[in-house]
Amino acid sequence: MDKERKLIIAGNWKMNKTVAEGLDLVAGIKRELNSVKEVDIVVCPPFTALSEVSKAILDSNIRLGAQNMSEQNVGAFTGEICAGMLKEFSVRYVILGHSERRQYQRESDELINKKVLAAHAASIKPILCIGETLAERESGAMQNVLLTQVRGCVASLTREQMEETIIAYEPVWAIGTGKTATSQQAQEAHAYIRSLIAKFFDDATARRVRIQYGGSVKASNARELMGQPDVDGALVGGASLEERGFADIVKNSI
Ligand code: PEP
Numbered sequence: 001m002d003k004e005r006k007l008i009i010a011g012n013w014k015m016n017k018t019v020a021e022g023l024d025l026v027a028g029i030k031r032e033l034n035s036v037k038e039v040d041i042v043v044c045p046p047f048t049a050l051s052e053v054s055k056a057i058l059d060s061n062i063r064l065g066a067q068n069m070s071e072q073n074v075g076a077f078t079g080e081i082c083a084g085m086l087k088e089f090s091v092r093y094v095i096l097g098h099s100e101r102r103q104y105q106r107e108s109d110e111l112i113n114k115k116v117l118a119a120h121a122a123s124i125k126p127i128l129c130i131g132e133t134l135a136e137r138e139s140g141a142m143q144n145v146l147l148t149q150v151r152g153c154v155a156s157l158t159r160e161q162m163e164e165t166i167i168a169y170e171p172v173w174a175i176g177t178g179k180t181a182t183s184q185q186a187q188e189a190h191a192y193i194r195s196l197i198a199k200f201f202d203d204a205t206a207r208r209v210r211i212q213y214g215g216s217v218k219a220s221n222a223r224e225l226m227g228q229p230d231v232d233g234a235l236v237g238g239a240s241l242e243e244r245g246f247a248d249i250v251k252n253s254i
Contacts, residue, residue: 008233010042011240022049028243065093071114083122109152134173174215190230219248226253
């Protein structure tokens, strides 16, 4: 598949996998995907497995991501993890604003924006999640929701920082539900998001930003989704917990 932007496929393990289980999974992914050069491959284990997984993927084509971080750099913030701590484990990416955190931790666009800026300040690339709920889509509010989220979450970024930000379009109704957006629905939303980047930054920046699709991606739908002109990869939840499922998504995307 010949694309303007390099595909990026990331596995979000969420609150799954002990250290031993994570090492097993990543060993399998390495075995399956060691010759892949066409796709940026990222695994995002829980914080507790970052250290060991980081060592296990040294000298491989797999990069490390975290699932969240604090907007603060240091101090009395019990239970939080800052960018500097992630850097100790060579974390290159961080998922920010996932809909589960927006829902359960009440994360706002304003807070997510601070986290995005803190990640860039530490040279960690944010994977910024946005997406509408089913009620928002059905009431015709999808574009407005995406506009508000993009505007709020990328405020004050430089063009260079925007280019290094990966956006994950994840319709909330498709996450963990087995309901995938059709390739047309994904393409339409991605093209709209890219038009927003062009509006807030410029056309050249918009052309360079990678926009992942997330929501029940699996081996059987990866090829068609990745075949859309504005879909530049995937953020994968459930199917990233098993080496064969994740590897087949990557292979079918090439
Ligand atoms: C996610 O949570 O980011 C996700 C896309 O999950 P799933 O693939 O399980 O729908």
